[in-house]
Amino acid sequence: MFDRIGSFVPVLRWARTYSRHSLSNDLIAAVIVTIMLIPQSLAYALLAGLPPEAGIYASIVPILLYAIFGTSNALAVGPVAVVSLMTAAAIGQVADQGTMGYAVAALTLALLSGVILLAMGVFRLGFLANFLSHPVIAGFITASGILIAASQLKHILGIPAGGHTLVEMVEGLVTNIGATNPVTLVIGAAATAFLFWVRKGLKPALVRLGMPAGAAGVATKAGPVAAVFVTTLAVWALGLEARGVAIVGAVPQSLPPLTMPSLSPDLLGALLVPALLISIIGFVESISVAQTLAAKKRQRIDPDQELIGLGAANIGAAFTGGYPVTGGFARSVVNFDAGAETPAAGAFTALGLGIAAVALTPLVYFLPQATLAATIIVAVLSLVDFSILKKTWTYSKADFFAVAATVILTLGFGVELGVSAGVVLSIMLHLYKTSRPHVAEVGVVPGTQHFRNINRHRVETDPSLLTLRVDESLYFFNARFLDDILQDRLAGDHGISNVVLMCSAVNEIDYSALESLEAINHRLKDLGVGFHLSEVKGPVMDRLKTAHFLEELNGEVFLSQYDAWRALSRARHVPDGAPAI
């Protein structure tokens, strides 16, 4: 009984054996992650168009709930860049930024995502994440990175601008560029340059100074904190607010509030599709990170339980002033590198952020928005990687086509259309490929019992016997294809008296394909041509028996293609000396 509850509430399993050693490791990891998360949470809230505290709130209760229901020991849940951008795009369509309705829509979006993720977990629909092919994800992340960076340029310049596509954003920037605030630009540009240097140059420098590579890597994650500290101090000391530098301003000093998402049917209807996309994208991002980190320790995570963990986290975000969250790449890697051993590290991080929310928020009053924009730009530009286009171009044109479409449509028409088009295109291209399976006409290799493609090998054939080998399972999408090929072949050649279908690569025959085989069988019967099968796999054979197809077959089922050749070939005497029929 306890184990059954434990299977849905993993905390009950690991908490029983929690050790002092794990506690100290988890505590250290939590402190490091908390320091990293404060500026990041504020920045992603800005990206989502929400007040800065929403980012902090979205990192507290969701982390706790994930610690209870999730299975990864290192995953850190909270706001992430791509989901923040998708949130802004989704709720920007139903409410104006800065209004109460906008914040409520964010809560509702988190609730919907949470319910969708939870339902997918309970019904074990984790396989739906497979809809996203790797190249489509790569293309989408790259295009989103560019969109996110472009969306932050207005904060670096200190001008108003909006838009959800690259063209709209560039238009907005060009229109208002004359209003650039020089002080803001100096702060923003300096912070960006500093953070790029921290990312590229600081770690090697620290390592040269004798710091261990791991520690140096973690230390560079404190770069944004340093930038926040210095620029906040500068604004406060030099009174730059009066010079037009946009600052974060007053952030409420409180623990996450209890909030109610709206359940208005209109709003739920409008946000359903975006919530579905956010859920799937968020799940894919999270599961990739979690699997990568778990595999390093030969641990396993359970994808369906992860859905439940992420679902709980999002529902938690909906009722505590947050917005949609998922397992983030950067924070999870830091958590893992800093030595987190159990989900308790996440709970301690939540505690740290809770303290920050109550005690430290006055300190960010003078924090320039330009600094937050700089941390976002530097973070997301590391996601931009066009090499996927070159790689897929070399490897597979179909994959290339799907990536290129995803990138272009995401940049040109926004995240939702981009990723939807990528998914649909991947599936259609895959179905298209399998709808035209490789079908080889085969003949016997002289002196052997092997049958090979007549176009590739020197083989013996019999003009009265047509043997086709299909290198794919037969199912509705290619059912018609075999029929077409046979009709083509038979329409021009009246000398064929037997057709053999060699099924060695057929793993399944669905009902549509069965009907096609029946139709082929009837047509061949009308024409006085025999129809035979060879090398049918056991499970496929069992199914064909249930359908009575074999009784109606105008021919035989041969165990091997060689048996079929011996029985049906008229062209020659078979090796064992028996005359051919």
Add this chain to the structure above:
Amino acid sequence: MFDRIGSFVPVLRWARTYSRHSLSNDLIAAVIVTIMLIPQSLAYALLAGLPPEAGIYASIVPILLYAIFGTSNALAVGPVAVVSLMTAAAIGQVADQGTMGYAVAALTLALLSGVILLAMGVFRLGFLANFLSHPVIAGFITASGILIAASQLKHILGIPAGGHTLVEMVEGLVTNIGATNPVTLVIGAAATAFLFWVRKGLKPALVRLGMPAGAAGVATKAGPVAAVFVTTLAVWALGLEARGVAIVGAVPQSLPPLTMPSLSPDLLGALLVPALLISIIGFVESISVAQTLAAKKRQRIDPDQELIGLGAANIGAAFTGGYPVTGGFARSVVNFDAGAETPAAGAFTALGLGIAAVALTPLVYFLPQATLAATIIVAVLSLVDFSILKKTWTYSKADFFAVAATVILTLGFGVELGVSAGVVLSIMLHLYKTSRPHVAEVGVVPGTQHFRNINRHRVETDPSLLTLRVDESLYFFNARFLDDILQDRLAGDHGISNVVLMCSAVNEIDYSALESLEAINHRLKDLGVGFHLSEVKGPVMDRLKTAHFLEELNGEVFLSQYDAWRALSRARHVPDGAPAI
């Protein structure tokens, strides 16, 4: 040059060799089909909610255009039951029946369908019809047949009623049943009973009287004409119009008029999805009929050229007062049985209907709508066949599930949702199945070089060597699955030092699967476990080489699984006496 034009305009090919013999056969077929089409065209127009002449018009120019651009010698193009129902459902959403806007919307729908079909033909997208699996089509046709029959009951009862779902229709009938017109009911019920008898009993009776079976079959198709003749005469002679019997009334005496579909963006937007569904359903129905008939004479039809033929026919319908058309089953079979040899038979049918439109329309003034409803009911109930549910239940639960959903959703929520859900569900179930391919752990059959599933056969294995055989191509949808299986297997077993992937059934590895293999390779490398491939097919191997995967492989590629076993097994000495490594 001529041949190149000929490839898009097939008439240029067959017209050059047209013989006197073909001419007489085509003429006879045309007369028979024309007689059959007159009541059928009027009835289907009624079903689509359009004035009766629209059905006639939709059978004239479309037939001519198909004769020029189509490739089937027997296909008869015009209004059909399912497409008429779908037309009513689609334009019922944008206009009220009986208004000018309704007729214009029908023209626009035909134009959209025509353009979609034409575009699919030019871009060779005929494969899109494969989206519809056979069981989904069967379920959809059955459910549509029920919907159509239900929609006609109001004409038999002589009461008003509406609705696009079974529940709505039944509600409408129940509400108004008190207003039933007894005379109409007598006419409707008698016509229905007569037509059922013609269909079931007349042909055997004629055959008993010595008529050849083929001719008897054609003669029974004249049943509706007889019903029309008798009931029209009765209404006229007995003055039943005054007793409240709804009649066809005045039909303009004219050739098809020149009409203009609306190009309003709102209307085009609203009708786009319905037009797409109508195009695909119509194409599937048409191509099935055309292929069946062509195969009987060992002829071929070209699916992409068929799209062009049907596209031209629909565009023709849009500009000549018609509505969406396709190749019909009943009329095509009659055309074929009556001896049609070339598309010229269609042209002669168009001529016959043109004469009817000019000369015979006054004769149908007193034709009761109940008679037309009876011809529709009898025609569509022959399409209703629930055996597909039983057949798929026995053969494949996934197919059963798709059919059941299609039937229930079509009846409950209308044709568009029903068929869309069927398509989406079929694709998802197929992807789900291939997302969990059959993966067998194999060992060597003692004394042979064969490798078999360790769970099914008594085989030798080596605890340090894990060999997995995947019975499916590797692609994005199942990329994660192999990774999961390997992680499960390795997480619990630290004795494994080599993993071999046996690729004999892998026909393709897409880019997502390549990345998964790379990830597996890196993880196994980290764990100090070798990763090897065996029996990789030539084309797959070529691709892997372009991706440099083989250079990074932490192991080898073996030509055969037996080579891998000899090289990697530590458990035993191999048969040729060389010590295992």
